[in-house]
Amino acid sequence: MDDLVRVTGVGRGAIYSDFGGKRDLFLACLTHYQDATVTQAFGGVEAEGARLSAIEAYLSNGIAVIETMGLPAQGCLMGNTLSELSSLDEEIVKVVRAHYDRLTDGFAHALANEVGVSPTDVEIQELAGFLAISAQGLWAYTRGTDNINDLKKKAGTLIELVKLKLSSIPLESDSK
Amino acid sequence: MDDLVRVTGVGRGAIYSDFGGKRDLFLACLTHYQDATVTQAFGGVEAEGARLSAIEAYLSNGIAVIETMGLPAQGCLMGNTLSELSSLDEEIVKVVRAHYDRLTDGFAHALANEVGVSPTDVEIQELAGFLAISAQGLWAYTRGTDNINDLKKKAGTLIELVKLKLSSIPLESDSK
DNA sequence: GTTGTAGTGAAATGATCGTTCCAGTACAAT
DNA sequence: ATTGTACTGGAACGATCATTTCACTACAAC
Numbered sequence: 001m002d003d004l005v006r007v008t009g010v011g012r013g014a015i016y017s018d019f020g021g022k023r024d025l026f027l028a029c030l031t032h033y034q035d036a037t038v039t040q041a042f043g044g045v046e047a048e049g050a051r052l053s054a055i056e057a058y059l060s061n062g063i064a065v066i067e068t069m070g071l072p073a074q075g076c077l078m079g080n081t082l083s084e085l086s087s088l089d090e091e092i093v094k095v096v097r098a099h100y101d102r103l104t105d106g107f108a109h110a111l112a113n114e115v116g117v118s119p120t121d122v123e124i125q126e127l128a129g130f131l132a133i134s135a136q137g138l139w140a141y142t143r144g145t146d147n148i149n150d151l152k153k154k155a156g157t158l159i160e161l162v163k164l165k166l167s168s169i170p171l172e173s174d175s176k
Numbered sequence: 177m178d179d180l181v182r183v184t185g186v187g188r189g190a191i192y193s194d195f196g197g198k199r200d201l202f203l204a205c206l207t208h209y210q211d212a213t214v215t216q217a218f219g220g221v222e223a224e225g226a227r228l229s230a231i232e233a234y235l236s237n238g239i240a241v242i243e244t245m246g247l248p249a250q251g252c253l254m255g256n257t258l259s260e261l262s263s264l265d266e267e268i269v270k271v272v273r274a275h276y277d278r279l280t281d282g283f284a285h286a287l288a289n290e291v292g293v294s295p296t297d298v299e300i301q302e303l304a305g306f307l308a309i310s311a312q313g314l315w316a317y318t319r320g321t322d323n324i325n326d327l328k329k330k331a332g333t334l335i336e337l338v339k340l341k342l343s344s345i346p347l348e349s350d351s352k
Numbered sequence: 353g354t355t356g357t358a359g360t361g362a363a364a365t366g367a368t369c370g371t372t373c374c375a376g377t378a379c380a381a382t
Numbered sequence: 383a384t385t386g387t388a389c390t391g392g393a394a395c396g397a398t399c400a401t402t403t404c405a406c407t408a409c410a411a412c
Contacts, residue, residue, distance in 0.1 A: 011360045082320050083259030096320050130333040137313020144258050144272050157306040161337045187390040
């Protein structure tokens with residue numbers, strides 16, 4: 001709280017009257033992170049007509065941002081929150097779960113477009129959920145490394161594996 | 177610290193004389209976690225002659241333990257620590273990095289055995305590093321879900337993708 | 353100009369927590 | 383029996399921190 005007062009230049013009283021307290025402030029941060037940061041970074045994957053290239057762009061853009069900010073990075077607020085959750089605050093868990101669902105839906109959307117099947121396809125859903133987990137794992141990893149090329153290669157491997165899997169789901173599509 | 181005194185039944189003074197303080201205690205916990213918990217869970221992958229089946233067992237055993245302990249789970253201490261690292265304590269970062277390296281080496285060892293190539297093979301190394309990240313992502317995810325079947329499917333997808341990739345590295349091997 | 357709203361700046365409160373200290377106890381070694 | 387070691391139980395200290403309160407200021411509305 002002291003840090004917030006110092007960094008934002010906003011008075012203590014204003015913070016406590018605008019938000020209820022520390023926990024509510026944090027919840028508001030989570031929501032704002034979803035609306036602003038995640039939408040900014042992930043919106044391309046959720047956009048109409050997005051395909052595998054949008055997923056590639058999501059990863060490489062994320063890594064590019066990290067590169068300009070300098071390693072080690074800060075990771076994803078959602079993933080960090082999930083790993084810090086000791087007192088399992090149901091309201092906060094709900095927000096984090098919604099994030100994973102959002103990632104999964106977005107990935108499924110783009111993957112389905114790529115292959116030309118329904119986003120509700122079981123294999124697509126499962127692959128999308130897996131992508132969400134691996135991506136979160138990657139963002140967590142950025143907190144501990146200082147090797148940007150390592151990061152890029154790992155993202156590349158993720159995309160490569162997804163492509164391999166996609167090519168084994170050949171239905172009514174024209175694939176890239 | 178109060179919790180530790182209450183739960184362990186060890187006096188406060190003893191804790192502070194045996195370990196230096198809170199930070200040193202935590203570092204000792206990290207080291208002990210490596211020696212005991214990780215070795216217990218991951219030793220099969222590191223064992224001589226381990227192959228892909230050992231990796232499958234590592235994942236399914238981990239999920240089985242989680243199932244008996246009940247969801248949501250606690251995740252991996254190394255991964256949790258990495259995500260909680262705000263004051264980047266170099267000594268602690270070192271331990272967490274070593275954990276990722278250990279996972280990567282272990283995976284590379286088993287993957288190389290599976291395919292019949294050297295563990296230093298570039299593609300094997302990259303796939304192993306990717307496995308480490310995805311596995312950590314999976315353990316983090318267990319902190320937020322209560323769906324054990326979802327977990328099992330995600331682990332299955334990870335293994336499936338690894339198999340797909342392995343089958344594209346056919347050198348001098350007899351594969352499973 | 354007055355009123356109302358929103359914010360500042362700083363002090364004060366109360367809780368939490370890491371750490372230290374010490375008197376007393378259990379017990380093994382000699 | 384005595385000495386030494388290791389530990390307990392609990393008090394106490396000091397720092398940190400979330401939260402509250404309040405006198406004062408800036409400013410828009412009317």
